[in-house]
Amino acid sequence: MNTIYKGDSRYEKVKEQMDLLGITDVTTERQVLNGTIVWELPIKSRYDSTRYLQYGSFASGYVRNQGVECHSNYQINKRVMSDYEYYPDYKWCDKAQKSIKTGKFNRFKSKRCVPIPIEIDRLEYMMNYIIKNEFVKRANYNFSNYVHIDSMQASEGYYKDKLKVHKENAEFNQKLYNKYKDKFEIAKQDLKFHEERANEYRNTINDVTVIIDGHKYKLQ
Numbered sequence: 001m002n003t004i005y006k007g008d009s010r011y012e013k014v015k016e017q018m019d020l021l022g023i024t025d026v027t028t029e030r031q032v033l034n035g036t037i038v039w040e041l042p043i044k045s046r047y048d049s050t051r052y053l054q055y056g057s058f059a060s061g062y063v064r065n066q067g068v069e070c071h072s073n074y075q076i077n078k079r080v081m082s083d084y085e086y087y088p089d090y091k092w093c094d095k096a097q098k099s100i101k102t103g104k105f106n107r108f109k110s111k112r113c114v115p116i117p118i119e120i121d122r123l124e125y126m127m128n129y130i131i132k133n134e135f136v137k138r139a140n141y142n143f144s145n146y147v148h149i150d151s152m153q154a155s156e157g158y159y160k161d162k163l164k165v166h167k168e169n170a171e172f173n174q175k176l177y178n179k180y181k182d183k184f185e186i187a188k189q190d191l192k193f194h195e196e197r198a199n200e201y202r203n204t205i206n207d208v209t210v211i212i213d214g215h216k217y218k219l220q
Contacts, residue, residue, distance in 0.1 A: 077113035089105060090102065132188075
C-alpha cells in the first residue's frame, strides 16, 4: 500500500473507499517523485477489453482521465468562465501584402479548469468524480443499447467482433456495479461528510498577521 494513505484520517478514508470499490494505486516510483498519483479502476474499457480505466492526480493541481478511452488525457477539474481576454484586430493590406493591425481589439471569454492545489482535496474530488461518472453512469448505460445493435444483422468480421467486445464489457461492468452498488452510497456519503468537515476547517482558520520592518502584513 502506498504510504501516503497512512497516518492521516482523510487519506485513510480515501484508501478505504478505494478498497471498497476495487480501485488500486498503480503509481510508479518516478510518478511519486513528480507528485503524481495514478489510480486504476476495476472497469474495462468499452473499446479494449484488455485495458482498465485510469485516473491521475498531478502536483500541478489537475486531475485527469488517463486516456484509455480517448486519444489523449483530459482534465476533469471543474470549469469556470475566464475573464475577458483581448487580442489585436488585423486586416489585410494589399500595399504591404500582409495583415496589419487596425488599432482595434477583439475580446473573448473561454472556460478554464480550476486547479485543486491540495493533494488530498484532489484525491477526494477524483473519488467523487469516479463514483458518479464511471461506476454509476456506466451501470445506468444498460443493455438496451446493445439489444438494438444485436437485433440488426451485423456483418461478419469487424462489426461482429466489436459487438462482442461491447457486450462482454457491459456484462462485466454491470456485474461489478451489482457487487458494489450498496457500497457506492456509503462511499458518497462518507466523502460528502469529510468534504463538509474540510470546508468547516478552512472557514475557521484565522487570518495571520506578521510584522516585517515595522509594517504589518496580513496572510490570507
